[in-house]
Amino acid sequence: MADVVRKPTIVDVARAARVSTATVSRVLNGRRVTDPELVRRVQQAAEQLRYRPSGTARSLKAGVTRLVGVVVPDLANPSFSELLRGLADAAGGYGHRLLVADSKERQDEERTLIHELAPRCDGLVLCSPRLPLEDLARLTAGPLVCTNRDVGGLSISSAGVDSYAGMTEVVRHLAALGHRHLGYLAGPPTSWSDAERQRALGDAAAALRLRVTVARAGSTSEDGHAALPELLAAGVSAVVAFNDLVAIGGLARLRERGLTVPGDVSLTGFDDIPVAQFLDPPLTTVRLPNEEVGRQAWALLREQLRQSGRHGAVRLAARLVARASTGTAPGGR
Amino acid sequence: MADVVRKPTIVDVARAARVSTATVSRVLNGRRVTDPELVRRVQQAAEQLRYRPSGTARSLKAGVTRLVGVVVPDLANPSFSELLRGLADAAGGYGHRLLVADSKERQDEERTLIHELAPRCDGLVLCSPRLPLEDLARLTAGPLVCTNRDVGGLSISSAGVDSYAGMTEVVRHLAALGHRHLGYLAGPPTSWSDAERQRALGDAAAALRLRVTVARAGSTSEDGHAALPELLAAGVSAVVAFNDLVAIGGLARLRERGLTVPGDVSLTGFDDIPVAQFLDPPLTTVRLPNEEVGRQAWALLREQLRQSGRHGAVRLAARLVARASTGTAPGGR
DNA sequence: GTGAAAGCGCTAACAC
């Protein structure tokens, strides 16, 4: 009448080794057990039964899960993959694993996921959350870190990149090359990073007396490819893309139109994804330390895990990487 | 003497609402509770205490975690991101979440992660595991699915892409264009997918009486960029890359050398990552349904979750996408 | 030094 499928528990091991469950626990956790005979019996029984202690039971007993919940708008977006890698590595160093979920850029899904993940984790990292601030405010139950997102005056930790400064550099770079009319291929409407970049673009352009035309694109190459003609029609001499992927789509469209880069039109991206430097021409872009953002997110979460209420904000520098996709404006000086 | 930090438990809610814990549980789980007054009291108490049921306790009671452990060699690799997305989506539809870990292409790390994740999940998905077959065989404890990996005669489910057929198509395509000497930019040495592609390349080339030169590259654009000269020195007329990223690096190197594609040299990738079609020239490659592999992995895992021991194998078709990076061989007919 | 037993937070039989 042996249960064939049931996983062996500590009781089974104890019975097989003819010791108490306490002893099994002690042996398996390296606590002091003097009698070598008992140690041997326990190890042998555990081995033979292929016993694995239940992580759930351990978590319940310990009161912590050693799990970090992560909500991402799009798992397939390279920027988030990099962030995830940094986060996984940093948290892993402290024995914490990642419970990852994809919100597919949808606010309702994001809300649902947050509520579902929170009770199963020690803390949450929300990557570029699309949720409005007031919703975020209601979440202040457990340890929480937001990345690349303004958290207003809320007592929420945040880690991110200084998109504003990065974009300012881009505009200055283009202005110095004589461009007077810039086109912007905008990102997802709910993205705070996009709002931030657009704000920097507007401010810097105003200060330098540049014209700006904005076309709604998105976050993929298809989006950039589709939206670029609108900018061309407006007569821009330089195209600033929300990110590298969008820039790549724009670049393809420019080629289709028989336009050369940077001869006819200059082009910039944002992110400096690995392929950016291998494009033709190599893409002028802004390097974002996404992996480091992930690491910092963990550092901030850890602070809260150690002492609840300790929140902070980290803003990492983004710097312009000038390559060959930008050049002097056609009619410029 | 109120504990400020302690999270409220079901007992706290029961006390506050002056009912039993069973009633709290029933109300919160939508079980039948007739007295509307009780319902109201419970809801109010739960609300006010900001009560969240412990996921750990629920898991322990239920005997399942609703968690799927996933081990990936490199989180930042686009192919894995796509697979992850498909897996997350499919599993999410059944209320399961992903516990993701990055092995950084290291066998020992992979082994460690498997042993750490297994006891915390209902099942495991190993993406392109680098571990030798004999190690894999020892893991046959819980539900397990491997992706893009030969599992020999082991009773392990596997989902993957037919790289062999895909690569065979590539070689035939190039042979038809008159190429007689192919160069291969090989992937990571421990990758089974690479071995499979290389085998197909060898077989097809032999059948068509083509010469093949292999250069060790890797999985990144840098690797392709670095390894390409070796192939040029050998005098190949077409370069076949392990994947698109490697191909992009190779493409950049060809341009640096003043060579045109496909005029002087033809080039192919593998994966059809989103940017492939936007390159100059658009890359001839093999489309891999990575997201679908993720979905199938879940389907196979679910089979095992429903009935342990039910394993299967799914092999998805990969098809050649001929674009402009391949053309007739320079001296060819 | 080892075993017995309490208890982590929850759900579901069972009793009333």
Next chain:
DNA sequence: GTGTTAGCGCTTTCAC
């Protein structure tokens, strides 16, 4: 219909 209670698998006092 609601309350009482056992028990999920583990760790860790507390007795002996």
